[in-house]
Structures are given as structure tokens and as C-alpha cells.
Amino acid sequence: MNIRNIEAFVYIVYFDNFNKAAEALFITQPTISARIRALENELDTQLFYREGRKSILTDSGKKFFPYAEKMLNDFQEAIYKLKQDMYIPDQVRIGCANSVSNYLIPEILPELKLKFPEIKVKIISHHSEEIVNKLLNNEVDFGLIRTITHPKIQTKIILSDPVGLFAAPNHKIASNPSPIPLEVISKEDIIFYDHNSTEWLYINRLMQSMNLQLNTFIEVDNMEAAKGLVKKGMGLCFLPQHAVYEEVVNQELVNISLVEPLNVSTEISIAYLKDEPVTKIIDFCSSFIFNQFK
Numbered sequence: 001m002n003i004r005n006i007e008a009f010v011y012i013v014y015f016d017n018f019n020k021a022a023e024a025l026f027i028t029q030p031t032i033s034a035r036i037r038a039l040e041n042e043l044d045t046q047l048f049y050r051e052g053r054k055s056i057l058t059d060s061g062k063k064f065f066p067y068a069e070k071m072l073n074d075f076q077e078a079i080y081k082l083k084q085d086m087y088i089p090d091q092v093r094i095g096c097a098n099s100v101s102n103y104l105i106p107e108i109l110p111e112l113k114l115k116f117p118e119i120k121v122k123i124i125s126h127h128s129e130e131i132v133n134k135l136l137n138n139e140v141d142f143g144l145i146r147t148i149t150h151p152k153i154q155t156k157i158i159l160s161d162p163v164g165l166f167a168a169p170n171h172k173i174a175s176n177p178s179p180i181p182l183e184v185i186s187k188e189d190i191i192f193y194d195h196n197s198t199e200w201l202y203i204n205r206l207m208q209s210m211n212l213q214l215n216t217f218i219e220v221d222n223m224e225a226a227k228g229l230v231k232k233g234m235g236l237c238f239l240p241q242h243a244v245y246e247e248v249v250n251q252e253l254v255n256i257s258l259v260e261p262l263n264v265s266t267e268i269s270i271a272y273l274k275d276e277p278v279t280k281i282i283d284f285c286s287s288f289i290f291n292q293f294k
Helices: 003-015 018-025 029-043 059-086 098-103 105-115 128-136 198-209 223-231 242-249 280-293
Strands: 048-051 054-057 091-097 120-126 142-146 153-167 189-193 215-220 237-240 254-256 265-273
Touching: 003 018, 003 029, 003 059, 018 029, 054 059, 091 098, 091 128, 098 105, 098 120, 098 142, 098 223, 098 242, 105 120, 105 280, 120 128, 128 142, 128 153, 128 265, 142 280, 153 223, 153 242, 153 280, 189 223, 189 237, 215 223, 223 237, 223 242, 237 242, 265 280
Parallel strands: 091 120, 091 142, 189 215
Antiparallel strands: 048 054, 142 265, 153 237, 153 254, 153 265
16 A cells, blocks of 8 residues: 555545645645545545535545554654664764773774764763763763663663772782671771762661771772772772773782672663664664673
């Protein structure tokens, strides 16, 4: 069944007139008449009868109209979705939480460039809360952030990154072959990153449940600074494991085994506006991270 014939039928119903429907479709009156004849022949029934200048639906036309309208709406919706999906912008603006930009972006960008060679990328790093504001203000196209709930934003968890305790290889704690109790950790200098995070709250509550308190020596808002201080032997730091993967492989940092397991992870989500279509770039980035780091 030809969708253009159905479109002509629906427009005539809307306008009650062949000529007005033809004008709205930017076709001639003979063309729209031919489309209706073809549709009537296909359905083997008459759809309209004329009453003066008006085109009145027959009983068959009345029965067919809701189906025709739905078919046309579905077709137009499909075309819209396909065009949105095929659209690749010249530039994509990615908002990243500070921690994400340091260790996920170097993994994503080479693959993004291979998939979309013409794309230009702008990376905007900030705290997750500020990236949400930039998303709401259309300053970024999507965000890679710590999972946050907002009524206007859709989030999808793409990485659940276990948090561990890390130290420099020459730190006295690192030489202990046995798991370390939190009571011992409470006596060590702690470098803490992102004190607003759920990981910080969880670790603090865990310590409090044992009547212990972390000796927070330094608080920083930059993960690279935190890692640099740990490498210098300035203290211990709780960090997502993927964020220190290279440092651990290169033996610049070591993971401290604890008697009491932390059982806490940093959840990273891809975030975008709920009323915007999910683009190929968003799909690609979310799938790549999920598959690469699972």
C-alpha cells in the first residue's frame, strides 16, 4: 500500500477538500485525485463522495480513516527517528566528571575517531553536579558523570568501578603481606578525593560503625593530584580501581588488602536530556565503555 496515497486520503479528511489538501501537500489537484483513485482501487471501495465543494467520507472511508491516520503517523515517526539516528554533528561536546576525563576519555577518543572520522570533540571537565547544570543549559551534548538523579536527565550506568585503598610501594603498609584491619588504617594519613561522593559517605559510616575515624591529612578535588600525593608517600587514598590501573601495572601504586572488605563502587553513568533523542554517538560511547571495562 502506497504511503503517499494514504497521506492524500488523510489530508483530504483534514481539509474536507481535494484542492486544499493538494495545496498542503504541494501537489496538483489531478495528482491527489489520482492517488485517491489508486487507493480506492486497492481497497476495492469508495472512500469519498462529493457534496458541493466538500469531500465527505463514505461509511467505508470512516472505517478506514483511523487506520490510515495511524499508518501515516507511524511512518512519519519512523522517518523522524531514522533522521535523528543518522544525524552526526560536526562537533560533539562531552561533559566529564574530573575523575572520568583522566582515565576514560583517553580510552574513548581513539575509538570515537575511528568510528566517526570527521567528528570534532570538545571535552569539558568539572564536578558531576556542574556537568548536570551544563547539560540542562545545552552547553554539553551529554555527560559522563557520577550517577546523579534529576527529573530532566536520563542516566544509564555504564561502569561500576570498585573502590580500593592504594599506597606507594615503599609505604610501610604496602610491605605487610596480610590484609590490614581498618583500625590500623585509621592511624595512617589519608588523602581523600571527592568528599561529596557516596564512597566517602560509605567509608566514613563503615569507620564510625567500628568507632573509628579516618585521619584525613589532605582533601583534594582532583584525582591526578591525589594519585601524585600517594606516589610521593604522603598518605593512603581510596580510589576507583580503573583510575589507577596503569599506576598499579607500572608498580607506582599498590592495592592494600583490607580485613574488612569495602564492597563499594563508583558508578559512572552516561547522562543526556530526557526529551532529546539518543544519538549514535551516545550509543557508541555507552556501549564502548560498558564492554571495555566490564
